[in-house]
Amino acid sequence: MSLELLLWMLAAYLIAGIPVGLVVGRARGVDLREVGSGNIGATNALRAMGKAWGALVFVLDVAKAAVPVAAALHYLGPNPGGPTKVALVALAAILGHVFPIYLRFRGGKGVACAFGVFLVLAPKAALLSVIVYAQTVWLTRVSAVGSLTAALVIVVVAWVDPSVPLPYVILAAALAGLIWERHRPNLEQMFAHAREARAREAKLDRNE
Template sequence: MEYILVLGSYLIGSIPFGLVLGKLAGIDVRGAGSGNIGATNVARLAGKKLGVLTLACDALKAILPMLAAAWLLENSGQRELWVALCGGAAFLGHLYPLYLRFKGGKGVATALGIFLYLEPAAALIGMLLFVGVVYNWGYVSLGSLTVALLMPGLVWLLSGSVSNSLLAFGIGALIWLKHRDNIERLMKHEEKSWRKKDSGSNSA
């Protein structure tokens, strides 16, 4: 049962909602802007409404499998661990989707869904930090990287859960890995700013 739930979480996480919603609007988001299937690129290319809808769908594809796992494993002594693993599997599905030959997004919205379920207070603090960084510096990628760096500590301080903290650490490391091009551009002062409404590639 547990392994089936983890596999199902990965398959659900692999659903490329940004690509699907973009195509419904007549746009292949992989061929324009940053080429990313995440909410930021969808918002740039297809409008803020579809961007917000993409963000919500990408978050829900982590939340719903975790809710299902928590319900089905209600009496399991390792319930917390398996719920965390289902969240991690959904996250990996978004980053490396089976349906797109393992070429996916950067995982920020899916990570948000995971932490909204596991530790809502940490997720709220993370969102406030993200908004603050993007407002002050204009870089979505910088906001994403900042929150990814701090989230493991926030989860540990607020929950004390080892499994959830390790999950946060792994998610943060993968988000940084997926943003390596953005990091290079930030260091060279070549990253595109959201304020300038560029179609460049600072998508989260």
């Protein structure tokens, strides 16, 4: 791994690690870490500050990952091993958001940043994931389910699209795994609620 690539990765990590949700929240007098889910991402920002500010946090989270990746794609992509180098820069950007040095490595879940990365690297996969996300949230009313489904859609579409280099497919799979891991508390909560609902139904059946 060359010094040039390491510098690109470091720059992507530091740029994408900027906690824009926290910055926007503080400008509004809200510390996102102390409200709602405690997450600094767009979903918690939307709940705490409303649709307009939540949308702003989402756009900034997308941009802070997309910009360094787009720059890497332009400067590193045409070179030998370009896709692998760009994928590593993209991974560094996501890790910057999820584990930011500015917040003692306690950041967001990486959904918006992953969308920003693949908006640059695999636009068809990214745009289709947004459609699936919106549809899933409309059906389930649960943002986490939409995020998890969208992450899997990016992997599948990137895999079947012959124009997407293999390093980007591997990156998509790695990011999907990371996003699912970051949503593990949400999954555990959903399963707990499902078990409670089944227990209540069983109790009602016994009482009838």
